[in-house]
Amino acid sequence: MREIRLAARPNGWPTAETFEIAEAPTPEPGPGQVLVRNLVMSVDPYMRGRMDDVKSYVPPFQLGAPLEGAAVGEVVASEAPEVPVGAYVVHGLGWREYAAVDAARARVVPAADNLTAYLGVLGMTGLTAYVGLLDIARFAEGETVFVSGAAGAVGSVAGQIARLRGAKRVIGSAGSADKVRHLVDELGFDAAFNYKDGPVRRQLREAAPDGIDVYFDNVGGDHLEAAIGSLRKYGRVALCGAIAAYNETSAPSAPRNLGLAIGKELTLRGFIVSNHNRRMPDFLAEVGPWVRDGRLKARETVVEGLENAPAAFIGLLRGENTGKMLVRLR
Numbered sequence: 601m602r603e604i605r606l607a608a609r610p611n612g613w614p615t616a617e618t619f620e621i622a623e624a625p626t627p628e629p630g631p632g633q634v635l636v637r638n639l640v641m642s643v644d645p646y647m648r649g650r651m652d653d654v655k656s657y658v659p660p661f662q663l664g665a666p667l668e669g670a671a672v673g674e675v676v677a678s679e680a681p682e683v684p685v686g687a688y689v690v691h692g693l694g695w696r697e698y699a700a701v702d703a704a705r706a707r708v709v710p711a712a713d714n715l716t717a718y719l720g721v722l723g724m725t726g727l728t729a730y731v732g733l734l735d736i737a738r739f740a741e742g743e744t745v746f747v748s749g750a751a752g753a754v755g756s757v758a759g760q761i762a763r764l765r766g767a768k769r770v771i772g773s774a775g776s777a778d779k780v781r782h783l784v785d786e787l788g789f790d791a792a793f794n795y796k797d798g799p800v801r802r803q804l805r806e807a808a809p810d811g812i813d814v815y816f817d818n819v820g821g822d823h824l825e826a827a828i829g830s831l832r833k834y835g836r837v838a839l840c841g842a843i844a845a846y847n848e849t850s851a852p853s854a855p856r857n858l859g860l861a862i863g864k865e866l867t868l869r870g871f872i873v874s875n876h877n878r879r880m881p882d883f884l885a886e887v888g889p890w891v892r893d894g895r896l897k898a899r900e901t902v903v904e905g906l907e908n909a910p911a912a913f914i915g916l917l918r919g920e921n922t923g924k925m926l927v928r929l930r
């Protein structure tokens with residue numbers, strides 16, 4: 601079988617040389633394990649942090665070892681009676697064609713046409729949006745919300761949950777005119793702007809002249825600075841990600857206006873979704889029906905073939921995806 605390994609730690613942007621596609625023996629499932637043939641895998645920005653040899657909330661990837669990430673696949677051999685051959689499972693050992701997975705770490709999902717949803721809108725991605733907006737930023741009906749990275753996987757769901765939960769106004773930022781159109785025309789955002797068109801501060805002020813109550817931050821840097829400037833008294837920020845900094849080699853120069861948080865009595869709170877898994881049932885009960893009846897839309901960008909996964913990852917960091925970035929294995 602083939603797998604993608606970390607060949608070199610990137611300094612700044614990852615390149616093709618960061619990755620190596622290699623042949624490896626197909627693993628044998630041990631007691632309590634299943635052998636999974638991976639069908640689709642998730643491509644996620646947080647993987648960039650794991651490529652650096654630094655201590656974080658997840659251990660770094662090891663040089664020469666296969667990368668890891670969420671995947672969905674079919675069980676083709678089983679040494680665990682509770683997960684039979686033929687079951688479909690979500691697990692954490694993507695970036696390879698076959699994986700021996702502890703049954704206890706595999707979540708069985710119904711065999712359906714929309715298996716990809718378990719990696720995106722109905723999986724960790726959607727839960728991140730739900731927890732960040734409702735529990736961390738404590739969004740309430742009638743409030744104005746700003747979401748950065750709004751055409752991406754998490755951001756697009758966060759903005760739509762705000763709309764469906766009765767936001768007064770939902771504003772999104774994204775990196776192209778097509779994405780801005782997608783946000784307003786297809787996802788129902790009230791306003792959106794391309795952050796490459798001019799200073800975020802000015803564009804946000806134009807889109808939200810009366811200010812914002814909640815900022816869902818996927819980007820950090822200038823976006824966070826602009827949001828701090830536009831937040832009203834007692835505003836809240838969910839610090840979800842800071843993708844503008846992931847490939848930088850020096851410390852970010854923004855936000856420079858954090859002092860405003862004192863007088864406005866703002867709350868800025870970070871979170872890691874895996875510490876909020878207990879909210880999964882509530883999330884699925886509320887958001888599942890919106891996805892099924894089409895009130896919440898989830899675009900996917902699907903790259904074909906394991907060998908194209910490195911390009912998909914670099915493309916994700918460059919903004920080549922709309923919605924969830926996935927790789928379908930052949």
Ligand code: NDP
Nearest residue numbers: 645752753754774775818840841842843844871872873919
């Ligand atoms: P996305 O689908 O949003 O993909 C990443 C997007 O980031 C790109 O499409 C690109 O869109 C945008 N981007 C890249 N560089 C920049 C930049 N310099 N400035 C502004 N936007 C940029 O990924 P996800 O939805 O999976 O993740 C979104 C964020 O949420 C990430 O920061 C991620 O790390 C974080 N996250 C955090 C979790 C948590 O538990 N806290 C869990 C999951 C994700 P564009 O064309 O608009 O530039």
